[in-house]
Amino acid sequence: MFFETFRINVRVLKEKDRILYDKLVRLAGGDSGIVIKVLSNPHRSSVDLKTAIREIEELRNTRKHAPASLAPQAATATV
Amino acid sequence: MSIAWATVVIVVLLLPGFAFFWGLYAPNQVTREVSPASPLAQLAGVVIISFFVHAFAYLVINTGLCVNFPPVAVPCVDFDELSALVRIDAFTLPGTAPATFRAMLDLYIFWILLYFLAAGGLTGLAGFGVGKLIENGHLRGFTRHRYLFLLEKGRKSEESELVRAYVLSRTQNLNTVIFYDGILQDFFARADGTISYIVLHDANTSAMEITASGPAHSKDSIPLDIESGAPGVRGTKPFLVITSENIANVYFEPLNTVRIESEADTEVLDKAINELEQSSDKTTSASH
Numbered sequence: 358m359f360f361e362t363f364r365i366n367v368r369v370l371k372e373k374d375r376i377l378y379d380k381l382v383r384l385a386g387g388d389s390g391i392v393i394k395v396l397s398n399p400h401r402s403s404v405d406l407k408t409a410i411r412e413i414e415e416l417r418n419t420r421k422h423a424p425a426s427l428a429p430q431a432a433t434a435t436v
Numbered sequence: 437m438s439i440a441w442a443t444v445v446i447v448v449l450l451l452p453g454f455a456f457f458w459g460l461y462a463p464n465q466v467t468r469e470v471s472p473a474s475p476l477a478q479l480a481g482v483v484i485i486s487f488f489v490h491a492f493a494y495l496v497i498n499t500g501l502c503v504n505f506p507p508v509a510v511p512c513v514d515f516d517e518l519s520a521l522v523r524i525d526a527f528t529l530p531g532t533a534p535a536t537f538r539a540m541l542d543l544y545i546f547w548i549l550l551y552f553l554a555a556g557g558l559t560g561l562a563g564f565g566v567g568k569l570i571e572n573g574h575l576r577g578f579t580r581h582r583y584l585f586l587l588e589k590g591r592k593s594e595e596s597e598l599v600r601a602y603v604l605s606r607t608q609n610l611n612t613v614i615f616y617d618g619i620l621q622d623f624f625a626r627a628d629g630t631i632s633y634i635v636l637h638d639a640n641t642s643a644m645e646i647t648a649s650g651p652a653h654s655k656d657s658i659p660l661d662i663e664s665g666a667p668g669v670r671g672t673k674p675f676l677v678i679t680s681e682n683i684a685n686v687y688f689e690p691l692n693t694v695r696i697e698s699e700a701d702t703e704v705l706d707k708a709i710n711e712l713e714q715s716s717d718k719t720t721s722a723s724h
Contacts, residue, residue: 369587370621374596375637375673377694378619382638383709389638389659393600396691403693406701410708
């Protein structure tokens with residue numbers, strides 16, 4: 358242990374957070390870009406789950422009705 | 437014999453210093469970075485801590501406990517006996533009768549063991565306390581790579597704090613470079629703060645073209661998980677590991693914290709997912 362100072366292992370993602378993220382992606386119809394767009398709003402630091410669900414559903418429905426040619430942009434919405 | 441004995445003595449005497457660093461590392465992995473990259477420099481820290489612990493303990497025992505603590509007959513530390521025991525030469529000095537320590541050890545072995553257990557335990561606790569202070573942000577001046585704490589903060593939070601990572605790889609073809617993005621799962625860093633490898637959940641890949649007017653990111657981002665979006669039935673979720681050889685740089689983006697006000701919120705989410713997937717199942721079966 359004394360000489361194990363050359364490595365730093367940092368686990369970032371909690372299991373419950375991963376499960377929540379996967380559920381949000383499922384709610385977004387498999388489009389993780391929608392979830393990222395909702396969760397990377399620069400005007401807020403946090404969002405309650407109900408608001409996130411509503412915003413994801415709105416974006417999902419908007420994109421469902423958008424022309425097919427715009428669909429690929431969904432995945433790169435935040436890049 | 438004398439070298440072996442000296443080694444044993446040194447290791448035992450340095451026990452408080454080792455215990456301090458064991459305690460320091462215990463709260464989390466990130467506190468490891470407070471230790472210098474050189475084990476030799478850390479050994480110096482162990483020696484200094486052990487020296488001051490023993491000096492303080494000597495002061496407390498010989499001026500307080502063994503004199504003014506009548507309920508228990510605490511023996512004083514006999515430094516002459518200790519120094520003779522530390523030097524193996526004391527056993528075999530020519531022309532002198534060999535010093536015998538058996539009687540002394542038989543008499544005081546309990547107190548000697550108690551001393552080292554107490555010294556090691558207390559310094560270990562002190563190290564643990566320092567580690568917790570660093571973890572909670574009170575001693576960040578001792579750290580060199582603060583971004584590690586920022587990333588680890590999400591794991592310690594009760595709320596859901598996700599970090600998005602954008603990795604520019606070294607894989608390229610002419611002016612086009614492969615780009616990865618995904619939810620940061622965990623990563624391994626070296627003591628100098630550079631990333632050894634990172635693990636991404638729900639990873640996507642895309643391309644970035646370097647042009648005269650600047651980098652241009654492709655509009656298409658392809659999920660690496662071909663089953664992305666399908667109802668999750670697999671026990672092990674896919675993840676992407678990128679090693680340092682393939683990492684040019686990484687951009688970390690902490691996402692909005694998701695607050696779950698009550699259990700009802702997650703039930704609403706589950707219900708919404710069920711409704712969506714049932715309606716899509718109906719649409720699929722109707723189209724067939």
